Amino acid sequence: MNPPKEVGLLRKLVSTARSVTTKQVALPLGILRLTKNLAWLEPYGIHPLKPAELAAVKDYYGRIRELPLEQERNYWAPDLLRAADEKLERITATYQDKLMAILTRIVSEAA
Numbered sequence: 001m002n003p004p005k006e007v008g009l010l011r012k013l014v015s016t017a018r019s020v021t022t023k024q025v026a027l028p029l030g031i032l033r034l035t036k037n038l039a040w041l042e043p044y045g046i047h048p049l050k051p052a053e054l055a056a057v058k059d060y061y062g063r064i065r066e067l068p069l070e071q072e073r074n075y076w077a078p079d080l081l082r083a084a085d086e087k088l089e090r091i092t093a094t095y096q097d098k099l100m101a102i103l104t105r106i107v108s109e110a111a
Contacts (some may be wrong), residue, residue, distance in 0.1 A: 004083040006044040010110075013048060017106040027092055027099060028064050034103075035061045053102045060095045064088060 016037055020030030034057065041048065049057065066086050068076050076084065 005039065005044055009037065009040050010048070011044065012042065014110040016105040016108075021100065021103050021107055027065075027096060028069050028088060030103070031057060031061055031064070031099060032069055035062070044062050048106065049102065053105075056095065056102065059097060060091070063091045077089060 013034065016025075016033045017026040020027055020034075025033070036101055038049070038054075038057070047054070067088050068081065069088075073081060
């Protein structure tokens with residue numbers, strides 16, 4: 001018998017957090033995936049982040065969502081991509097410590 005769907009979704013959330021904390025996935029892409037994981041958990045009434053943590057994730061996501069993070073990078077002109085990458089690096093540097101603490105907490109509480 002398969003576990004309930006929400007268990008699988010929580011595992012995906014932990015997997016996403018782990019992939020960023022082990023440097024397999026860059027922080028911006030990890031937060032993009034984490035945001036999707038949180039949206040999938042919402043209908044089940046599962047809120048794994050504290051309000052302040054959720055606010056930090058949403059704020060960061062709001063600042064990076066228009067920047068090229070995945071396949072769309074292939075379609076950007078090199079000079080525009082370089083400028084977008086510089087902006088992404090500045091934004092990420094501001095949020096990195098707080099977001100990594102959130103992701104580390106998710107991984108440690110799941111262990």
